[in-house]
Amino acid sequence: MAATRRERLRTETTAEIKEAAWAELQAAGLQDLSLRGVARRLGMAPSALYRYFDSRDALLTEIIIEAYQALGLELQASYRRATATAAPARQVFLTVARAYRDWAMSHRLEYKLIFATTIPGYVGTDETKLAASLSTDVLLQIMADLVREDGLDLAAWRANLTPDLSQRLQQWADMMIDPMPAAALLAALACYASLHGAINIQMYSHLPPMLADNEDLFVATINRSLDSLQGYRAQRPTA
Amino acid sequence: MAATRRERLRTETTAEIKEAAWAELQAAGLQDLSLRGVARRLGMAPSALYRYFDSRDALLTEIIIEAYQALGLELQASYRRATATAAPARQVFLTVARAYRDWAMSHRLEYKLIFATTIPGYVGTDETKLAASLSTDVLLQIMADLVREDGLDLAAWRANLTPDLSQRLQQWADMMIDPMPAAALLAALACYASLHGAINIQMYSHLPPMLADNEDLFVATINRSLDSLQGYRAQRPTA
DNA sequence: TCGGGTCGAGAACAGTGTTCACGAAAGCGC
DNA sequence: GCGCTTTCGTGAACACTGTTCTCGACCCGA
Numbered sequence A, B: 001m002a003a004t005r006r007e008r009l010r011t012e013t014t015a016e017i018k019e020a021a022w023a024e025l026q027a028a029g030l031q032d033l034s035l036r037g038v039a040r041r042l043g044m045a046p047s048a049l050y051r052y053f054d055s056r057d058a059l060l061t062e063i064i065i066e067a068y069q070a071l072g073l074e075l076q077a078s079y080r081r082a083t084a085t086a087a088p089a090r091q092v093f094l095t096v097a098r099a100y101r102d103w104a105m106s107h108r109l110e111y112k113l114i115f116a117t118t119i120p121g122y123v124g125t126d127e128t129k130l131a132a133s134l135s136t137d138v139l140l141q142i143m144a145d146l147v148r149e150d151g152l153d154l155a156a157w158r159a160n161l162t163p164d165l166s167q168r169l170q171q172w173a174d175m176m177i178d179p180m181p182a183a184a185l186l187a188a189l190a191c192y193a194s195l196h197g198a199i200n201i202q203m204y205s206h207l208p209p210m211l212a213d214n215e216d217l218f219v220a221t222i223n224r225s226l227d228s229l230q231g232y233r234a235q236r237p238t239a
Numbered sequence C: 001t002c003g004g005g006t007c008g009a010g011a012a013c014a015g016t017g018t019t020c021a022c023g024a025a026a027g028c029g030c
Numbered sequence D: 001g002c003g004c005t006t007t008c009g010t011g012a013a014c015a016c017t018g019t020t021c022t023c024g025a026c027c028c029g030a
Helices: A005-028 A035-042 A046-051 A056-082 A090-105 A108-116 A127-148 A154-156 A162-175 A182-203 A214-232 B005-028 B035-042 B046-051 B057-086 B087-106 B106-117 B126-148 B155-159 B163-173 B180-203 B214-231
Strands: none
Touching: A005 A056, A035 A046, A035 A056, A046 B163, A056 A090, A056 A127, A056 B046, A090 A108, A090 A127, A090 A182, A127 A154, A127 A182, A154 B126, A154 B214, A162 A182, A162 B214, A182 A214, A182 B180, A182 B214, A214 B057, A214 B155, A214 B163, A214 B180, A214 B214, B005 B035, B005 B057, B035 B046, B035 B057, B035 B126, B057 B087, B057 B126, B057 B163, B087 B106, B087 B126, B087 B180, B087 B214, B106 B180, B126 B180, B155 B180, B163 B180, B180 B214
16 A cells, blocks of 8 residues: 555546546547557657556546446445435335436446446456446345335245246345345346336437436336335225 | 349448448457548548548447447337237336347347437437337337226326426327326336446446356346336235 | 656558549440 | 349458567665
């Protein structure tokens, strides 16, 4: 941790590079982050960047990880804020989900970077996994809260488990700090899928114009997803 | 339609080019479809390709559209096969959903092309919209079938509609050949989101290894999604 | 003060998408 | 059949790109 002057300068310029790269990314679009472009932006020779990053893809990877972390931290902050008011888990979920969507919509490029970029080198590094878990942990936490509050219709979810799937889910659950039943994990995944899909639909706008970027639509589907978590069913109206 | 010899040759070689481009794409990966590469594959000069396609991106766009159409046709075929047996709509949905997933999993590259590629020129062409509707129409059709069979808990869905959202959905529904209630449209969208999300989760493998490529997991979430459509809770009648 | 490690610059190489002028071939009206 | 026009493919060229290498200039600890 102790910083020799050299190290300090090094981390400083790597930060500057990443910043410039980010600006370049936003200006030039996703596909062509030009290394020479960021070099130009910094007023240095293109080759100089190789002192800090092994390749163009390495630089891109780092940026993606940073975006990932930003999302994760945002969600965690949202979670903390929501739970601070001692709200029921369902409401917490809704709040976090909205935070998720808000972030995605106001950081479209980052979102696409995170979820739709296949980096040639296929990063399975610990760093990305850590960044990813920042986000997913929040969801799992909420699900655990729901279970604790008995707000989850576990029976309904259990009904869809095959023995093999149940075992695999359990296997995963056992690796977690705060284990939860396989059925709850299934519910969490389904919820995540729904959340993710709802955002994607708007992000890549396969919707007619009057529904594009519609928050009500998002909230409605998420609410319905929550109904499904809890086994809620509308009372058949008298009519 | 009548083919002068010239026209025939022309469409013939454009097909050849697309085929070669596809091969190149699969060999070289998504990011770098090299125009020179496909030219090499065909034994022609790179510049010759410009007689057939305005640019590299135009070629890519055409390929994406073809992939899109392939998916749509596959789904429609699956739908026809499923309905031919006079099965209930719920089962039809499940069958088509599986077909969707199967296609995605066995055509990963195509799937990513379709849903995660932002072409610089932003294609809003009629051609892509038509290709897209091939897929979505199937889903809407099933949803209409469900409504007709009274297999949809419309009240539950209506409960999440705001007046504005309801109006917008209705506005969309009115444009369809076979109009349906706004609540049903909301259900369709939620279902689509869920479906899409469930596939994406596996596609971009943010799952631990024992759950990667797990079909049971997919079927379970889809089944649950269907429960949510129909308003079932806890034990649903076993088939 | 003196070396070894680090940094940045510049040239170079192999690619890339794209343009353009030029011949060769094909089709069409006469 | 002959000419003219349109189409097709070529090869050279331009402006880029990522990446590598060499070569001085600098900082820093000994």
